[in-house]
Amino acid sequence: MILISHIPNSYQDEIGELIDGINDMTYSIKILLKRNEAVCKLSSAIRFEMLCQQINPHFLYNTLDIINGLILNGQKDEAVRVCEMLGLMFRYNLNGEEDSTLEQEIDHTKQYLEIIQYKIQGLNTDLVCDESIRKLKIARFVLQPLVENSIKHGFAQKRGECLVSVCAQDEGDRISICVMDNGAGMLPQTVDELENMKWAVQKGIPPERNQTTAGERRRRIGLRNIYERLFVKYGRSLEFRIETRQGFGTRIMIDIPKERG
Template structure:
């Protein structure tokens, strides 16, 4: 039996080595998984030790045997508590709902650890093998059952809101652990609890925490950024250059120089793909260069800014506003001959920041707003580009979610002027923080 514990420890040791030596984005979820991995290794080490000591009661000193068992059972309760923490954070990120059972989970953990260290230990000896028994073990098993019930409740209570891959990882982990717990309960001498813990850990590692998966997410951020840049409508470039050429033929005055300057500024700033996050002022400078050119092409187009001066240094995803403004032009104001206005606003929204892009265009066709918002709400299941001429809306949503968190994002609404307003909720982070 001890051979299985050794094999499990070696497997998890290799997983931990790969995980800790790989590049990853440090988040609350990944920090929790890191602590979980270390605790699982401690647990598996003492699992192997206790399998030996409990079956050599006549040669192992009772004090040493008891100490090993207390550490083993205490680490088991801590491991399952960390699984609860990991799943709770995962569900919170997916649903936006705050964790409600953390205090109860901590209380159960403290009571369980006290029980493991203070209650007496008994051992049952059989011809098939020996195992620890008594109220000392029941306290640990009760805490494990409590955490598994919490995790099951979170999974089924938020079933429709959890991403399919994460739903599979949580479900598989719970099935593994519940199956092993049931078998261990029916056959006390099997001593296979380490197998359940290992399978639970692997379920999350292989589906959510594998370095290749994490690297793929980071690559998706970069590719989404590059894809967004590639979606700047080439007709915009051609038409603007043609406008400049005609103006140059007519008079060659300062207006030509201004147009060239704005065009140069726009492309110079738009190719800075190495920075995922930029200050709001920088993002507005890029947008202003774009709008100056568009307003020159369409003299009846009017643009305004209403920006809280305290937000200039706030960090926003790079190249996040221009695609949305371009959509306002293409889908709203184009139908009105580019006559109307676009207003870009930024204000504090509690501890966050709300950016809005309001246009006085033709608005949504019937049912279109609901369709767009549904696509944005289910961004993870959608392809990288919306149908028709829409440019980058889903990419904007995906980049906000990846860079800022699932609480934040993009949605659309009607406005009192008959057009459409895009809302972007972003975290309020100052430069350098």
């Protein structure tokens, strides 16, 4: 499709008004085409990421290792339970829907945590959701990846009790979600890069490599993927905030409009 460029206008009459209208319409169409192109590209990236989520080799390997250990220890019932949770997780991942209810997202996260608790001794979890919003639709693959991000990066070097919590609250015409951990927290440089990442996503700028550690880079990429999906769905109505303190933990707060389905 070829659009005419801006038409110079020196008329002060009805013809001038018509030209102004055409110019405004042309500009709006150009903006919409650019946005559509960006959304199409991102949709392809999201579909690819969902496929990666379906076959996460590290998580699958760790889970099979857990099952093997339980069987060797004679904990047959526990091994069966882990298999059931893994099957439910994969079934959820294979569902081609773009959205899920909050209840489904929380159940998916619970299944993940139940498996991980066999690996991380002393991991405490708390997942709470207001009953009034459990059936409302939100973007898929948000809660579990955020929790996984907390566990992988927050608790890697932690000694003592580990806590991760998810709280979803009804805030009138909006939903407030908080994912919190008492892990290692983030480096100041990582926090700055995440703020820059949010700005880049809003402007459609691709990610850049930098000098952070591989672990911090993976954390940033994971959060970018989540933020990108949320921004495509909710646009400027999305609020995404990160509070962190090194040695004390991280809190990620998401505020989105309600979407009834």
